[in-house]
Amino acid sequence: MRTLEQTTQEVLDLASKHFKVPAGSLAPEDDFFKKLGIDSLQTLEMLSRLENHFGIELPDYEVQGVSDFRTLAARIQSRL
């Protein structure tokens, strides 16, 4: 079972890979809309990648209003 820290790191790694930003340039407290310059639609794409990676289903409502990696990781962690 992953710890929240591990999950958070994997979320950051996957986001940096998916959106082609340097590894290590993202931090848990970063606002992903702002940091990655993405819109709500691109966020949904990122969620699909995360679901595949973690092997979970993350309903859209679970991430409603979430904009930072740490909270997103916590929502994922609760479903692992």
Add this chain to the structure above:
Amino acid sequence: MLDLSKYQSIGAALKDALEEFSNEVCLIEADREREKERLTYRDFKERARPLAKALQDEGFAMGDRASIIMTNQSKWLISAYAIFYAGGVLVPLDYKLTPDEQWQLLKHSGAKVLITEYPIWRQMSVAAGRAAATNVSSVVVTEAPMNVDLDGAIRWEEFRGNGEPIFVPRTRKEVACIVYSSGTGGRPKGCMMTHENYLEQCVALTSIYPFSPGVRYLSILPTNHAIDFMVGFFGPFICGATVVHLRTLRPEYVREAFSKYKITYVSLVPLVLKNLQKGLQTRFDELPAGKRRIFNVIVAINKALTKSRPRLGLSRRLLRPVHDPFGGELRTIIVGGAFTEPQTLQFFYDLGIPVANGYGLTEAGTAITVNDLKPFRADTVGMPLPGMEIRIVNAGADGIGEVSVRSKTIMSGYLNEPELTAEAIVDGWLMTGDLGRVDATGHLQLFGRKKNMIVTEEGKNIYPEDIEAVFDSLPVKEFCVFAANYIWPQRSMVGEQLLLALHLEPGQTYSEELRRDISARNSKLLNYKRIHGVVLFDEDFPRTASLKIKRNSLAEQLARLDRANVFLPL
């Protein structure tokens, strides 16, 4: 289609539609690759009946208000029908608002009943704003796990009345819905839409984009939005068509739904349409040079053959690889909620996929103008729908002025706001605050806004007053949020931005610490509500006797500054 001229209310028309089309499929609900539900109009009636009875058993009576806060799904429409059946007024609210914003609007609307879904209720039930909304006496929650405490709410599955509910008739001039066009932070603008507004709008829209049994509409825009309420509920239902709901809007499942359910119509916001365009363009760019040349020739042939009107069958045959992923039966993509760039519209039209753009406001029903595609005019938002009159007020030499509208679809007013209503509706004409021109062929072209607000590509109306609270106690002398185009008109409907005008304390500088503070507060706003930059102003803001900022005067003073020099991006 039912003859809506015979009906007095949405409820009465829907009631007859459920009988008329009882064996047709009215709703399909899918969650990812799984189809969760498929209901006929008869099934729909059976689902709504116990809910309507339960509402009446709870004392819900004619004119009482009930709110729905749900993602798009069959229970949204079933609940709405039950409310209309019982003679109620529907208050559809945006599920994407924060819980406190939702409570604020519930309080303002005077809703007695709230129907929502468990994940939303989980957040709303613990929000501070709940305490003030004492008018909400019953909360019905769908899909709640069996082992959780609902904090005073009732489970949808258990909220069932026995016996026949009584149909409560309403008349055309009575309020059917209270729809909020804005105002979660400032003065809520609850548009009181009458039954007549919807009946007339439906007649006008379906005259151009008809529904019938067998037509399938993919419902993606939130149903609380005027467009989806009309073309994803009322319109298809009174014609016996099918509405498809997806519980997740991930692009891969939306794409799959087109071919799986042979979608006929879909409504999208410009952001999604542009994303589709990007995806298609990438596919075309990746074609080998030879194939690319052939493809371009076929597109050119299609363009020539569809110059005067769409020819769907022909375009589908010519450009099959483009059309097949859309299911092969897509007639039109309806785009709304915000302005769509002409090149995006043209891109799809050239591929033989007509995009019906238009222009509308919540206050005016759903749509005022729609592109009828005869011929397609990407540079305009189409011609007025039947029954709509457009007048350009205070037009300049170039013919551009404020667009005003008169029709039976105009709201009766803003709830509890006679002054705002009087400003918005002058001698029966709705003053839209948008700048436009009607060309020689009767098509409306838009050229920016006169009002202090922006509309995002996701179709969200953002009023500066609504987001100022997040900057309360900012360590500066005073501040005010504006739509940048309101200060420096761009004559454009795209790329709109919000700015924060700051008047610093004497001797204070715009430090990195202050910038970070603003940025951190900005991050607390939903992404589409955020400001884009700061403008420093070194004079006292003009204020009224009661010390309210005179926004118009301040905007005029700011307009004298050169945007390029003073706008500091965040």
